[in-house]
Amino acid sequence: MGPPAQLPDLPPAIDLETPRVLKALAAASRSLAELKGRAAAIPNQGILIDTLALQEAKASSEIENIVTTQDELFRASLYPETSYVPAVREVARYRKTLRLGYERLQKTQGLITNNLLIDLCRRLLARGDGFRTIPGTVLMNEATGETVHVPPQDGNEVIARMTALERFINEDESCRLDPLIKMALIHYQFESIHPFHDGNGRVGRILNLLYLTRAGLLDIPILYHSRYIIRTRADYYRLLRAVRDHGAWEDWVLYMLEAVTETAAATLRIVEEMRGQMAYMKQRLRDELPKLYSQDLLNSLFLHPYTRIDFIKRDLKVTRPTAAKYLNTLAEHGFVEKRRAGRNNYYVNVELVKLFLIESGDDQWALTRPFCITTSRHWRRCCVSSRWKACGSMPPLPKTWRPWGLGIESCEDRRSLS
Numbered sequence: 001m002g003p004p005a006q007l008p009d010l011p012p013a014i015d016l017e018t019p020r021v022l023k024a025l026a027a028a029s030r031s032l033a034e035l036k037g038r039a040a041a042i043p044n045q046g047i048l049i050d051t052l053a054l055q056e057a058k059a060s061s062e063i064e065n066i067v068t069t070q071d072e073l074f075r076a077s078l079y080p081e082t083s084y085v086p087a088v089r090e091v092a093r094y095r096k097t098l099r100l101g102y103e104r105l106q107k108t109q110g111l112i113t114n115n116l117l118i119d120l121c122r123r124l125l126a127r128g129d130g131f132r133t134i135p136g137t138v139l140m141n142e143a144t145g146e147t148v149h150v151p152p153q154d155g156n157e158v159i160a161r162m163t164a165l166e167r168f169i170n171e172d173e174s175c176r177l178d179p180l181i182k183m184a185l186i187h188y189q190f191e192s193i194h195p196f197h198d199g200n201g202r203v204g205r206i207l208n209l210l211y212l213t214r215a216g217l218l219d220i221p222i223l224y225h226s227r228y229i230i231r232t233r234a235d236y237y238r239l240l241r242a243v244r245d246h247g248a249w250e251d252w253v254l255y256m257l258e259a260v261t262e263t264a265a266a267t268l269r270i271v272e273e274m275r276g277q278m279a280y281m282k283q284r285l286r287d288e289l290p291k292l293y294s295q296d297l298l299n300s301l302f303l304h305p306y307t308r309i310d311f312i313k314r315d316l317k318v319t320r321p322t323a324a325k326y327l328n329t330l331a332e333h334g335f336v337e338k339r340r341a342g343r344n345n346y347y348v349n350v351e352l353v354k355l356f357l358i359e360s361g362d363d364q365w366a367l368t369r370p371f372c373i374t375t376s377r378h379w380r381r382c383c384v385s386s387r388w389k390a391c392g393s394m395p396p397l398p399k400t401w402r403p404w405g406l407g408i409e410s411c412e413d414r415r416s417l418s
């Protein structure tokens, strides 16, 4: 283990507002502002917050090699208290940690203290320790065994560095850089101090989200860039190193800005698609099952992509037999798909799950079964090419197109609803 790396003081003493950064900043800000505006307009924000947090929990954990499948995750959410898969339990803890961070931020009017970060790490790891006090932590490339970063070893140095970072995060007047640029600096610094024995990557990514909320760039916690990091993992590590080795701040800031731009656009697609799906299901429920329809039922089916009788019973405050009747009727009419696990049935909102499979990229079905989804904004994604295209540029879907026996027949159907 070599000597600890030199850590910079923030902000670094160079001009960060280069033409390239300013251009990327404009794009990121635009993208984020659009997401913020749209998300503010949707009803039932709780549904969005919860479902996206679960997706982020999965992705952020995956960066740290804690891997679950969507199916495992959703099935675990049916019986959260009894899952035996360790990765599922870790992901569930991550989601609770995200929620804790957001709730605490609201109570403290946006103050992000070191105590908060320590509490997040404790919740995440289900362990009681705080900042590192014992030397010996180094970051290694797992494949080659090579040391990639030696963080401060002395406990007092860790505390001093984290105290300075806490000030940088919370004292807005002391640095006039745009909050998105500041977020990139904070993430670098936090990961380089590496204040915890474990969990630094995941807590650092929660910190990004809390910082954006604190800075007023988001109202609700829905911008999660772990999926982007997974896709560009080699760059993420390489660019972190390049800041330390060559002071390559500009490339690092550009990387983080691009992460924001792309992630905001992807999240916007999810927001819009979910909104379209809810409008579509609402219309169908009213037409086909008017006696069953209620807003609570609709919300419940979107809050729990995998659901069971007890959830409906609880969310709609009905008896168990009524809840069972509701779900079975919904399954008969193709609103949900009934599946069996052991002696129990559960019910899947297939369209919604499909959306998450596509967006999260671990979409085994799409590789073998080409299909398209449409959104209320008239975008269509061809899963074979994995690209979004404007509807107009694609051939019309056949009238009988029903990807899952449930889906939308053609764009025209959707257009009339939006």
Ligand SMILES: Nc1ncnc2c1ncn2[C@@H]1O[C@H](COP(=O)(O)OP(=O)(O)O)[C@@H](O)[C@H]1O
Residues within 6 Å of the ligand: 063, 064, 139, 148, 149, 191, 192, 196, 197, 198, 199, 200, 201, 202, 203, 204, 237, 240, 241
């Ligand atoms: N060269 C580097 N310099 C600073 N931080 C790094 C570097 N390489 C990786 N990291 C950070 O370290 C994180 C992994 O640290 P770790 O404490 O194991 O987090 P977790 O438990 O969430 O996996 C990575 O996600 C990344 O953010």
Ligand SMILES: [Mg+2]
Residues within 6 Å of the ligand: 064, 198, 199, 200
């Ligand atoms: Mg780890």
